[in-house]
Amino acid sequence: MKMRISAIVFFVSLSGIKLLHGVEENKPAPGEKPNVLFIAIDDMNDWVGFLGGHPQTQTPNMDRLAKRGVNFTNAHCIAPACSPCRLGLLYGVEPFNSGLYPFYDHEKIPQEVLGKYTSLPRYFREHGYQSFGAGKIFHGSKSLAEDWDDYLKQSGAKLEYAPEKGYQQGDSGKMAFCPTTNPLEDHPDYQVASYGIDVLKLQHEKPFFLAVGIVKPHLAFVCPQKFFDMHAGPIQNPLIRHRDLQDVPWVGRSMAKLSDDLRFRTDDSWEQVHRSYLACISWADFNIGRVLDALENSPYADNTVVVLWSDHGYHQGEKRSFRKFSLWEESTRVPFIIYDPRPGKMKSGNCNEAVSLINIYRTLGDLAGIDAPEYVDGKSLIEQLRDPIAALTEPAITTWGRGNYSVRDDDWRYTRYFDGGEELYNHSSDPQEWENLAHDAALIGKKKELAAFLPQHEAPLVKTGISLWNVVDADQPDKLTGFQEKTWSQMKQKLKPAIE
Numbered sequence: 417m418k419m420r421i422s423a424i425v426f427f428v429s430l431s432g433i434k435l436l437h438g439v440e441e442n443k444p445a446p447g448e449k450p451n452v453l454f455i456a457i458d459d460m461n462d463w464v465g466f467l468g469g470h471p472q473t474q475t476p477n478m479d480r481l482a483k484r485g486v487n488f489t490n491a492h493c494i495a496p497a498c499s500p501c502r503l504g505l506l507y508g509v510e511p512f513n514s515g516l517y518p519f520y521d522h523e524k525i526p527q528e529v530l531g532k533y534t535s536l537p538r539y540f541r542e543h544g545y546q547s548f549g550a551g552k553i554f555h556g557s558k559s560l561a562e563d564w565d566d567y568l569k570q571s572g573a574k575l576e577y578a579p580e581k582g583y584q585q586g587d588s589g590k591m592a593f594c595p596t597t598n599p600l601e602d603h604p605d606y607q608v609a610s611y612g613i614d615v616l617k618l619q620h621e622k623p624f625f626l627a628v629g630i631v632k633p634h635l636a637f638v639c640p641q642k643f644f645d646m647h648a649g650p651i652q653n654p655l656i657r658h659r660d661l662q663d664v665p666w667v668g669r670s671m672a673k674l675s676d677d678l679r680f681r682t683d684d685s686w687e688q689v690h691r692s693y694l695a696c697i698s699w700a701d702f703n704i705g706r707v708l709d710a711l712e713n714s715p716y717a718d719n720t721v722v723v724l725w726s727d728h729g730y731h732q733g734e735k736r737s738f739r740k741f742s743l744w745e746e747s748t749r750v751p752f753i754i755y756d757p758r759p760g761k762m763k764s765g766n767c768n769e770a771v772s773l774i775n776i777y778r779t780l781g782d783l784a785g786i787d788a789p790e791y792v793d794g795k796s797l798i799e800q801l802r803d804p805i806a807a808l809t810e811p812a813i814t815t816w817g818r819g820n821y822s823v824r825d826d827d828w829r830y831t832r833y834f835d836g837g838e839e840l841y842n843h844s845s846d847p848q849e850w851e852n853l854a855h856d857a858a859l860i861g862k863k864k865e866l867a868a869f870l871p872q873h874e875a876p877l878v879k880t881g882i883s884l885w886n887v888v889d890a891d892q893p894d895k896l897t898g899f900q901e902k903t904w905s906q907m908k909q910k911l912k913p914a915i916e
């Protein structure tokens with residue numbers, strides 16, 4: 417089976433246009449089971465047109481999808497890091513139920529852990545679908561054979577950077593914020609989108625689950641010049657309060673990437689960083705648009721559910737931080753859209769209820785008319801797809817390390833760290849989360865109400881297969897002492913008086 421599909425994909429990539437005509441002549445009868453186009457994006461925060469996070473962003477393709485579908489404007493990640501968020505989403509299990517809190521090598525996670533779960537692509541395969549994947553779906557480049565009928569093997573063209581047209585820290589390949597000089601075809605996201613387009617040109621006998629994993633705007637912030645040209649003028653700064661960390665408890669402070677902020681300030685490079693991030697978002701949007709256009713022009717346009725999500729958000733200087741790895745809004749809020757073209761299945765609009773990416777598994781199951789495995793966490797969003805203003809009673813929970821959880825409902829965020837540190841923010845009056853209200857006596861009731869949603873049981877940390885464990889949590893409490901004694905006092909000297 418695998419061989420046959422690989423051969424077809426290879427053939428199509430050589431003569432796609434010819435085969436497309438063949439597909440049009442054999443347009444499939446409207447099936448009962450929809451196809452699924454599953455678009456995963458890496459590190460994209462709310463700087464997209466349809467979430468309004470930055471006034472200068474240009475994302476016409478995703479904006480168009482958001483308008484046609486349900487745009488979840490208050491969606492949050494399972495964990496603010498690639499690996500635990502993707503494992504949670506793709507196996508349908510919260511970190512506090514699986515024990516998969518930090519980063520893992522997917523293939524090294526013990527079978528006694530993963531064997532209990534069914535990944536989303538495998539779940540679709542087991543229910544009559546063929547699954548196709550490309551790019552970053554799980555964290556890491558390796559894909560497990562049982563998940564996919566076919567998975568793109570990418571060619572590794574070396575990208576050449578033009579740091580003189582942007583900013584780069586030394587010769588760091590990762591900390592580069594500048595245009596590339598390669599042709600479009602050399603870039604991984606272009607190749608991933610092309611694979612998706614090729615799969616959409618195939619004549620499918622079975623419904624398909626097509627996963628397209630876009631890796632920008634993940635570091636390095638590099639992409640073709642054209643997308644930098646779209647953001648050539650002065651870039652507006654995000655709203656930042658300098659002494660914002662003053663009322664944040666120690667574990668929260670440890671999550672701020674103070675050294676990145678300091679470096680960008682010293683190098684006077686924040687604007688280049690912001691420009692490069694916006695350019696990479698537009699580049700991601702361009703490639704997503706290529707796949708969406710191909711779907712629209714395919715025989716599958718009327719029977720393919722599209723789900724688009726980013727694995728977590730991104731700090732761009734807020735809370736003196738860069739990257740993700742925190743439980744603040746910048747890290748947890750994500751783009752999330754579902755579009756179902758089938759008549760009567762969905763009503764377009766914005767859903768402003770707090771939702772979690774953990775809800776994707778059950779929702780896709782409902783849309784495909786197949787039951788999710790019993791263990792799967794989260795609730796189906798099928799009601800919100802039928803009526804975007806339908807209420808949802810449970811908040812979204814984000815986990816970052818065992819013992820650190822943030823609960824987000826429509827108006828509030830409540831965070832509790834493993835050592836008892838707390839934050840409480842009122843989003844209706846303080847969307848930037850500047851004023852920590854956790855110690856306001858008048859809000860004890862609110863805090864209790866939200867705390868009731870904190871996990872009652874915490875799975876022990878799965879220790880085998882960890883590839884990166886960069887959080888201060890219940891299993892690494894000693895790291896906090898080190899942070900307090902060394903990092904904070906050093907940074908305080910350098911950043912003074914900005915952080916205290």
Ligand SMILES: [Ca+2]
Binds near residue numbers: 459498634727728
């Ligand atoms: Ca990521």
Ligand SMILES: [Ca+2]
Binds near residue numbers: 661
């Ligand atoms: Ca503050």
